[in-house]
Amino acid sequence: xxxxxxxxxxxxxxxxxxxxxxxxxxxxxxxxxxxxxxxxxxxxxxxxxxxxxxxxxxxxxxxxxxxxxxxxxxxxxxxxxxxxxxxxxxxxxxxxxxxxx
Numbered sequence: 001x002x003x004x005x006x007x008x009x010x011x012x013x014x015x016x017x018x019x020x021x022x023x024x025x026x027x028x029x030x031x032x033x034x035x036x037x038x039x040x041x042x043x044x045x046x047x048x049x050x051x052x053x054x055x056x057x058x059x060x061x062x063x064x065x066x067x068x069x070x071x072x073x074x075x076x077x078x079x080x081x082x083x084x085x086x087x088x089x090x091x092x093x094x095x096x097x098x099x100x101x
Contacts, residue, residue, distance in 0.1 A: 006032060007097060011051075014050065016080075018052070024052060024053070024056065025068065027032075027053060027056055027057070028036075028056060028060075031056065031060035032060075034060075034068075034100075035068040035069075036064075037042070038100040039100065040083075040100050040101060041100060042099070043072070043097060043098070043099050043100070043101045044061075044069065044097065044098050044099075044100070045060065045095065045097045046095070046096050046097075047093050047094070047095045048054050048093070048094050048095075048096070049092050049093055049094075050092060054076065054094050054096075057096050058076075058096065059079065060094060061098045063092070066100070068100060068101060069098035069099065069100060069101060070097055070099045070101050071098050072097040072099055073095065073096050073097045073098075076094035077094070077095040078093065078095075079091060079093055083100055
């Protein structure tokens with residue numbers, strides 16, 4: 001696998017995009033609403049593309065005192081080397097799944 005250097009401006013533009021588009025707030029809102037709108041037995045699958053998103057998803061699925069979900073993916077699923085070769089953007093994707101209890 002090639003390890004190409006990421007341009008220094010990448011994280012800056014990513015942070016600006018996340019802030020301007022309110023991506024983390026929208027993700028939190030979606031995850032807070034999911035227990036109300038997803039029927040028991042329904043499944044939730046989320047693909048995150050950076051660690052801030054992944055932490056929010058992981059914490060929401062684990063639940064704390066109000067446990068609504070049975071986690072189906074103990075660890076996040078990630079792209080294979082073959083997929084990353086075909087689609088370099090997939091290198092940062094992490095998929096988590098849970099079932100509504």
